[in-house]
Amino acid sequence: MPNRLANERSPYLAQHSSNPVDWYPWGPAAFEAAKVADKPIYLSIGYSTCHWCHVMERESFSDAATAVVLNESFICVKVDREERPDVDRIYMAFVQATTGQGGWPMNVFLTPDLHPIFGTTYIPAQDAPPHHQGFLSICKDFASKWGTDKVEMKAQANEIVEKMRSSMEQPPIAPQDMADFFTKGVADRAILKCLDDFEGSFDGRFGGFDGKPKFPTPVVFTFLVHAHCRLLERVRISARQCATLPPPPHQEPLAPEPNLPMGNPKKEITDEDMEKAQELRSQAQSMDAEGQTEAAVGGITEAIQCHPTSGSLYAVRAAMLLKLGKVLSAIKDCDEAIHCSPNAARPYKVRGKARAKLERWEEAALDLAKANQIDYDDDTYEQLKHLQTEKVPQAIEQRKLLEHQQQIGITEAKATHCLHMLMYTLHCISQGGICDHVGGGFSRYSVDEFWHVPHFEKMLYDNAQLVSAYCTAFLVDRRPLYERCIVDTLEYVRRELTHPEGGFYSAQDADSLATPDAPSTTEGAYYVWSADEIGELIKSLHPRAKEVLMPSFGVREEGNVHPVCDPRGELKGKNVLFLEKTTEQVAHETGVPADEIAELATKCKALLFQARQKRPKPHLDDKVVTSWNGLMISAYAKAFQVLRKEEYLAAARKAITFIRNKLYDDKNTQLLRCWRDGPSTIPAFHSDYACFIQGLLDTYGCVGNPMMLKWADQLQTKVEALFGVKEGAYFDSTEDPHLVVRMKEDHDGAEPAANSITAMNVWRLGHLLQRAELLERGKHCILGLKRQITNHPRATSQLLAALDLYSQSCIIVAVTGDPLAPDTHLLLQPVLLRLVVRVVVVYYDPAQPLFKEVPYLQGLASQDGKPTAHVFESWTHKGEATTPAALEELLMTFGVV
Secondary structure, eight states: OOOGGGGOOOHHHHHTTTSSSOEEESSHHHHHHHHHHTOOEEEEEEOTTOHHHHHHIIIIITOHHHHHHHHHHOEEEEEETTTOHHHHHHHHHHHHHHHSOOOSSEEEEEOTTOOEEEEESOOOSSOBTTTBOOHHHHHHHHHHHHHHHHHHHHHHHHHHHHHHHHHTOOOOOOHHHHHHHHHSSHHHHHHHHHHHHHHHHBOTTTOSBSSSSBOOOHHHHHHHHHHHHHHHHHHHHHHHHHTTOOOOOOOOOOOOOOOOOOOOTTOOOOHHHHHHHHHHHHHHHHHHHTTOHHHHHHHHHHHHHHSTTOHHHHHHHHHHHHHTTOHHHHHHHHHHHHHHOTTOSHHHHHHHHHHHHTTOHHHHHHHHHHHHHHSOOHHHHHHHHHIIIIISOHHHHHHHHHHHHHHHTOSHHHHHHHHHHHHHHHHHHHHSTTBOTTTOOBOSEESSTTSOSEEOOEEHHHHHHHHHHHHHHHHHOOOHHHHHHHHHHHHHHHHHSBOTTSOBOOEEOSEEESSTTOSSEEETTTTOBOHHHHHHHHTTTOTTHHHHHHHHTTOOTTOSOOGGGOTTOTTTTOBOOOOOSOHHHHHHHHOOOHHHHHHHHHHHHHHHHHHHTTSOOOOEEOOEEHHHHHHHHHHHHHHHHHHOOHHHHHHHHHHHHHHHHHSEETTTTEEBSEESSSBOSSBOOHHHHHHHHHHHHHHHHHHOOHHHHHHHHHHHHHHHHHHOOSSSOOOSSOOOTTOSSOOOOOOOSSSOOHHHHHHHHHHHHHHHTTOHHHHHHHHHHHHTTHHHHHHOGGGGHHHHHHHHHHTSOOEEEEEESOTTSHHHHHHTHHHHTSOOSSEEEEEEOTTOGGGTTOGGGTTOOOBTTBOEEEEEETTEEEEEESSHHHHHHHHHTTTOO
């Protein structure tokens, strides 16, 4: 008998509508029932294409005995995390904080007030003694404890919620904080720190980051692109400036001072030595504080004899010597301190002050810059600023700037490595089984480190972001491989994930029936092959078809899935196709010409595709989610930009129209979250607005339709009204009495955080429409997440890309002429077909009301009737061009090409 979920539009909820569990959808009815009965709530969160959600549904929710316990002891609530990301995010934050991991299905036990008590991810049905309880046992134990310890459990849950709420609070933003965060090298330090982290975890053999399982994480690709462009532009500009500088001035050597005793670096240091050195240091510092600095130097010298490799002791003595005017001795001690402790800031600070006393201004500035790069403080910054502006001649400053950049990692080699990590990872992904070589598209992640065996579900948001990433790769290196990834993926989306009226569906399941009469679904059944199946299909292609094609796709007679990657044994004897060998390698091994092998591979994939179409297809989640549609609109716009296929532009426009007609409330000027056989009643979240505005802006950048820019501007105004605060980052959702915490998304994961995208959106809108208040709002958004940027930069990779934009000038190219005309596209090739990140394009039409109040655009005109590009740096006119070469030359002055 169907339960309360029978009439829900969510495919995930519908999958559970025949369970014996008395499910409630998320809503007032469930919450009131829990309060009246004073029962705990069992909250189950998942989504319809989730493999482990299906497993738990079969094992536990379809089991009558389990249903009896759930129905008697709990109010059971089922949530589709794709419909209600706000609910999912709250309880996922709790589960991750308490268990150290997250994922779906998510199981959370709540008080009737919706406060979390216990949560985890997938729970097997059966006990696994002695350490692991099964789901039924956990439910029984929890129900028993609720009966005896209810008051204590509620108090504990209340405390948890208070901690979660306090974590969302932020102190007021002072004007000086705003200025400092974007002007004192914060971006350099944060970006380089994050980059060091990615370099340390980069898999140089198989691409990607960290070990298994491996996720593509396109937000990392966005960060790497910005880091590459930032570092390369800085190096180019500095090198260009330094090329015209005079040689450095000659400096006379200084007279030596008497040497102080130094320690023996070969001495074996005992614990007693270190304790004695610490005691002597404390005594010396006390003497120094009392004005007995000469005696204090003697005490520190004795400490150095005890612990001669302590950089901090040399730095302390250097500071004392500087007090006494013994500048050269102080510098010598600083040199030794730096040798012992190269990552300590203090010796650089002391040496910088000492060199300033000798009027070695440029060396002093370099030392202070290095000290601040290690450990920033305002006093050192002010000293450095004084040296750079008052003491160091401009020519020397520029030369030392270049040297300083090299010291802290702003080098062409580091910029190149950013690009290598991006391109190599995308190359490895395109070769692996995570890429569907038969039907196109990408699976969600790989369970191994080789990108070979995927978790087979295909998500719209993954494929959208990967198309955008391959468009970026194609701008750098026009390999046919990258074009194939773009084309095949978009063909898959058109064929499997597109509504007839233009919206994009959410996902395809990992599980399907192996045969029409199979009793149950298994993971990957639609996508895997036995060697015999493939051999039978391809035998007519060529006398040596198996010899040539099996190695190309990594096919083994016994199957190519290692048991470690298949714990349930569902893929035993099967093959996940991947590009194990290149056509050149197979040609060398078989003697068959490479071009013939490439043609055979194409025919082979066509035959496999036709055969696969006859299999039972995986479940399709046909919800149209606004945020994910925004990501796919961006993907189609970028694909049109790099490949100029008109069908891609048509698909982006058609999806925008779908959102306008079916997911936009004209009366309230608000978006809705999703559509499935009609619009949902769930209002759109911050992520929906952010991603859709991004899609509008990306499409506008290709076609110049002012209505898209206008709508993006109007929707951003709605974002401010619904999710904005006076200062700081945006909320995920509007006020809701049933949300125990109003969250602010600060983590860039499988999808970019809404705050990260909005920060970039308002950067574009602010510059295009000359709205300084939008730029200030974007800075507030980033600064509101300062703690996360500082403490966990890797978790904010897309937000760091936004910080990169705000810490540099914006280059605006204002074009007069028909946006879609071939000569306009030709003129803009240095922007549209190059890897640039801080350049925006506005297609200026003086007849459009939107542009009449944009000051920097007034008076622009075409030259000699030709499309003309007017180049601005932050609204200051820098020149104009009517040819691609002239535009490229203008952009080169900013280092962007």
